[in-house]
Structures are given as structure tokens and as C-alpha cells.
Amino acid sequence: RWEAAGYVLAPGNTRKRIHVYGTTRKEALAKLTEKIAASNRGVPAPSAQGSVAAHLTYWLEAVAVHQLRENTHTRYTTCINRYLAPGLGKKKLAKLSAKDVRTWLNQLRTTCQCCARGIDTGRDEPRCCTAGSCCSKRLSPLTLAYIHSVLKSALEHAVREEEIPRNVARNVRTGTPRPRRFEPLTTDEARQLLTATRGHRLHALFELALHTGLRKGELLGLRWEDLNLDTGTAAIRCTLQRTAAGGLTTMPTKTRASERRIALPIRCVQSLKLHHEQQQREREAAGTTWLHNGHVFTTAQGRPIDPTNLTRAFITLLRKAGLRRIRL
Template identity: 30%
Template sequence: MPGKKHDHKPGIYPRGKDAKGRERWLIRYELPRDPSTGKRRQKAETFYGTKREAEKRLREILVQVDQKTFTAPSNMTVAQYMEEWLEKYRADHPVESTSDTAQSLITNHIIAEIGHLKLAELLPYHLDKLYQKLRKRPDKGGKGLSTRTVRYIHALTCSALERAVDLQLIPANPAAKVKPPKLHQREVKPLTDEQRDLFLQAARGSRFYNLFVVALGTGMRMGELLRLTWPQVNLAERTLTVINMLDDEDDEEVTDAKREGSKRTIPLVPEVIRALKAQRAAQAEEKLKVGPAYEDKKLVFANALGRLINPSNLRNRYFKPVLDKAGLPRDTHFHALRHTFATSLLRKGMDIKKVSAWLGHANAGFTYRVYHHYLPEKLDDREAERLNSFLFGGEDKKMAGNS
């Protein structure tokens, strides 16, 4: 091609057209000299569009270089970067089940599908198209993942690429410009006191009776319960530490109200402590029975071999049969146990800030928006007397009247 021998100089060079008929240009530019060696540094990138658009792109690069805001494209692929990011994620998230989930989602869906792309060439379009594919049914060429799972993949990807921006590997985060699939929420009604008692009575003898008690007594999400490990439980202090996660069972909006990776501590009431002690004893017997085949991952609630429980199995094989036995609607959502925890406390006048913290919400305002219609509008006689004493010094007046 004429002039190609001068292509080593900064400038714009034609490269013909691609298979789609788009004009292709080589944009070559100079960066500041290497600070350690003093050598000149040149970079190049391929651009598709008109000559005028290519010239505009070169001007943008030169301005960014001058302002020291330019990030030069590298040959690193999405797979290479994501694998490095997962190593850091695992180091930052010592709870094995949490990092295992991230590893599985990123490896099986991001690396497997778009890992071959260069990190510098990753576009919002690629991610948007991938999310669509992940949600399609398998018979339509997709993977049939739930909306919440795709949203979790998006949250992880967005976090990973934000770090790539901080490391100056890419100039902007392509995931930040992609809208994850919208979560269509359905109302999840909490159990009444009577329904809760019927549920627990029906659950007695179930393999996961203790899990149901802990769910009702802590407000933990299903994913948090299934990934709970014994090091997170402190029976001596009567507390439990939860790694706050985006959860496939969660019907709340995925907003700042639920921040992936944050922690919260929940106080344990006597009934929950008894359930955890019973679970530890039952698990010890199971380990002895299974022997070397038992994989001890320190999970509080595991399957018969010590492995992570499949959420669908928990729902279909254990939760729904208990609902049937208790005479409760079969479409009752597992998340109703979390709502029952929250509404039971709020109906009894518990401070909404405490309830919000135990639920893992970022602020009490979000908790109020979700549960405000469960706050008591009327006071029972006992509560009215207690409030009266706060407002008008009822106890002091009684004592004065009796003297």
C-alpha cells in the first residue's frame, strides 16, 4: 500500500475496508518518554469510520495525552484481567462460599463468553448482548439464568471493570453504561403469628428445621443462610456476622440499600442459639456417619456430604412440603421468613434503625419504605401506658398521688 513505509510516524493511515465495508484506519501516536528508560513510546490503534472521524479520534487522544488522562490500550484480554481480579476478590473475601460464587459466575459466564476480547476493546454493547443471551431459555440459545443472577453478574463485572479504570488499564467502565435487566418484583407477604407457629410446627423433623428457625430469628436471606459458616457464628457472644450479598431469592430492589460485600452483625435470641447448637450436634453425627467422603467446608447448613445446598432443592424438597403440611399457600416465597422477622419486630415497637441494621440495609429510610405499612398505628393498653409515662411522667404522678 502506498505510503505504508512511513506508517511508523505518528498520524492516520488507511487500511482498506473490513468485511462489512467499513473504512479502517491505523491511528499512530506518541506517548511521553518512558520515565525509567527515557526511550520514546509509540502506540497504535485500529479505528473504523470516516477519515474525519479518525482525525477527531486522534485529536482526542492527543488532548488526553497532554492532560495526562490518556490510558493506552493493552493486549490484555478480558479473561486475563478477570482471572487477576478474581485472585484479588478471593483475598478480599475470606468467606470461601462468597468467593466461590463470584469465581463460578465470572468464569462460566464472563470469561467463557467474552474472555477472548481485548480488555481495551470491550464495549457496553458486548455486555448488553451477553446479558440478553444469559437470560434466554436454553432452547433459544441462551442459558436461562434468572434476572437476579444476571444482575449479580453485572454487579461483579461492574466492580471488576471499575478497578481496571483505577489501574489505568481502560479509560472508562463499559459496564457502567449498561442497564442490567429490570427486576420485576412481586409482593411478598410476611407470615402472621399464627402462620409462623403452624409453619414451625410442620417443620419439626425436617432436615432444615434449624435453618428455618435461624431464618425467622435473624432475617437472613436464603443465600446468606446457605453460605453461612461456623466462623461467622459466635455463640459465646451470642452474635452472628453476615456477609451482605446480592441474593437470587431477594425481592428487594438492588440499590445502595444492599451493598455487595458489606458486613453486619445480628444478635442471637435464645431460640436461634438452641437451633444453632442442635445443628452443630446433628452435623457432627452426620460427619461421623459419612466419614472421609464428607467435605467439611465449615458450612452451618450443608447437604449430606458437606457441600453447598442448591437453593432450588431447598425450596422444592424441603420448604414447599412444609408449607403443604402447615396448610399454607404453596406459592409462599422463602423470603417471607425474612419479612416475618422484620414485621414481627416492628409491630412490637422495635427501633427501626436497629431492624434496618440487622437486615443489612444501608439506611433506615429504605427499611421504612419497604415496611412502613406494618408499623403499628394503634397502641395496645400496655404500650399506651408505657408511652404515657414517657410523655407525662405517669409513674411519678402515681407515686405522688399515693403519698
């Protein structure tokens, strides 16, 4: 075996001595020449000695936790624990190549998840690989694109910290997945839904959702101070979400562009005024147990409404109106 050694650019604008190996003198010299050429282009030699799994753990715990919303961080953690760490975690970060990423994504694309993750073995009655009949449950293109984006974000941080010279995941093309087709309610179906919600204590919420298209979290995060019923406007500043650590939490909108002021249709202004009167009656009935937080839409005791409970109520109303099930 042949060894070649030389000085190359290192992180922090310093230089360090590296060693490369080959089965022939020519091979060792070619490897050293390649690394010196990269150094001359200003690309520092990688300093990462750990595995991909170690870097992903560090990135989640020391970097992403301070930059991402809690729910987004939870989804990233699930993605890494379920797919990235088992698939690429044992590889050395400095030696990870675009070919490794592409090969792994192709394998993920064609592998039945019941088999790969042991889902079938955990069932009371196996109906896939354990039963000898694969159900061919594959990951959707959207899920694959999401996994790829998480890997790109983690490796991009390693590049910024000069642990690796380039983000190899950026050289892998997964294609742009076609989003799931969504069929909203037609005009007649919307009228049926409003008829079904008449008399419901959250009628104003569903009418506002149909007329303005506000997101579920934005509807539940609305406060009376955000509304001006005299001029018929609403300021969208907050969203209500359930997080693992804080429970139901009011937080700013995801982006600055999501903060906006919208015009309220006359019907919504009227229903909101009636809703305000109804809320005052509920407050008087609750007495000292009323929890005042300023939200427009609350429970009968003044507490914020859990988004999951709102979804359940919406599905129940769709069923009552004889309508197909759609997302709120």
C-alpha cells in the same frame, strides 16, 4: 492507508508514542487528535494487549480470591465461565466498548439458555431446540443484573491498574430488577409450624427463627458463649457456611453491620434452656464420640449442622404441618 503518530500520557505518569490508522488523511488525523485530547485531560492510554477472558482469569486468580468470601468467589467463577468468557472473552480488553457490552447483554436477554449452553443436547429425552420446540428459557432480570455487576467489578480493577482508561460496563444501564416476591408465614401458619416442631430436637431453633428473623447461617453459627439467658440477649458474630475447600466453616458475618446484639423473647429463652438440658443428655449419651465445638445447635454427636440438612428438615416439617413451601 494513512498513519498518524504522536506522544500521549501512559500509565505511571510517563509518555509513549502511539500509532493510529485511517483510510484517509483526515480520518487518521481525527483519531490522533482524539487520543491527544484524552491525554491532555489526564487519561492515560490503555496498556492492555490481552483479551477480556485473560483479564477475567487474572482478576479471579490474583485479585478477587483475596477479597471475596470463598462462596462468593465460586459464584463469580461460575458466572464468568458460563456467560462472560463465552460471550465477551475473545474481544480485546482495550477495544471493548459500551456498545459491545450492551449488544451482548441484549442477546443474552433474548436467547434461550437450553440452546445457547447446549442443555437440551445433554438430556436423555430432548424437549427443546433439539426436539424442534424451543422452551424459551430466558435468564431472569436478577441474573442479568448479577452478570453485569461481575463484569463491572472486573473492569473496575483494570481501570485501577491503568490497563484501560474507563470502565465501559458502567455506561450500560440494565435497569433495577424487581426482587422476587416473598410471602412469609402468617401468624396462624407460624403457630401451625411451632405445633409441628414440638418434640423435635431443633424446636428451639425454629422458634428462634420465627421470633427473631435470624438467617440460617447465623442460627447455625450461634455459640453458647454468644447467649446470655439471664438477661435474654444474643450476640450475632458468626455464621456457619459450607465451602468447597474447608467444608463446614464458622466465619465472621458478611459485613460489620451484620454484627449485632438482639433481645430474646421470653419463649425463646425458655426453649433455649430446655434445649441446653437436652444437649447435655445427648453429650452424656455420646460419651467420647461427642465433638465439642460450643455451637448451640448441633447434631446428636455434637457436630455442626449442615445448612442443607437443616433446609431438608424444615421442608419436612412444613409438609407435616400442611403448610406451603417457603425459604427458611
